[in-house]
Amino acid sequence: MNKLRNLAFAAAGLTLLAGCTNNPYTGEREAGKAGIYGGVGAVTGAVIGAATSSKKDRAKGALIGAAVGGAAGGGYGYYVDTQEAKLRQTLQGTGVQVQRNGDDLKLIMPGNITFASNSSDISSGFYPTLNSLVTVFKEFDKNGIDIVGHTDSTGSMELNQNLSNRRAQSVASYLTSNGVPAQRISSYGAGPSQPIASNASEAGRAQNRRVEINLRPQ
Structure with missing residues (x-):
């Protein structure tokens, strides 16, 4: 169970890192909306993937579920991130x-x-x-x-x-x-x-x- 939990959090962490951006005002690295949604999706997917896999395949199922859940959770968040950036650029001034x-x-x-x-x-x-x-x-x-x-x-x-x-x-x-x-x-x-x-x-x-x-x- 500890191994499964660690895999889920590792997958979520990777998704959050992938969704990180630099704040244009402070220059600091921070998680974007897509990363946050993807992290939640990854954890959820990992749990479901493990629960629906046989005992020996639970680790594999958790990783697959995390990847699918992360992509689904981050998809619309990334879409809005991109659209927001385009609007701010287009409407500047x-x-x-x-x-x-x-x-x-x-x-x-x-x-x-x-x-x-x-x-x-x-x-x-x-x-x-x-x-x-x-x-x-x-x-x-x-x-x-x-x-x-x-x-x-x-x-x-x-x-x-x-x-x-x-x-x-x-x-x-x-x-x-x-x-x-x-x-x-x-x-x-x-x-x-x-x-x-x-x-x-x-x-x-x-x-x-x-x-x-x-x-x-x-």
Whole structure:
């Protein structure tokens, strides 16, 4: 049993090392998401592999199970790691923020670069950024794309709800018209209901006027 446990942890350790990357801000070596998921998968696979093998083949079964489990566990994590890196590189200097939470990626596009005031017509200067997103979304085609429009609290609820709907739809329409499959995309407006800053100041209202694109596993 000790031998089996050691094999499982060794396999997990190898998977974690394979998933390690250098933190671009500190320069330190750290485990990436793929390595973490792969390590968990390796341990699970090792246990299952040993349990389903005969007594004399348990060590071999543990190693095979660890390899299969590690690959399966790390697969989507590695996919998101790569996609996140590509988005950060592509969107550098555009004003679009890239945030990650587990397997979900969020792109936050402030209103000052996307739409003119009280308009759902995409600003001409934002088209190059959207074109870059089209390219990335075609390359990484295993995500659902949820587009959400947001406003500040100035004006009536009805006005803000309609404006946020139209803005989200404008972005969705641009993506589909440039070859991103419509079945991957959903869009809706949240109006002023999901502020990320206080609406009591102009700076806060400017942050709340935004469009977000949420990328999630399909």
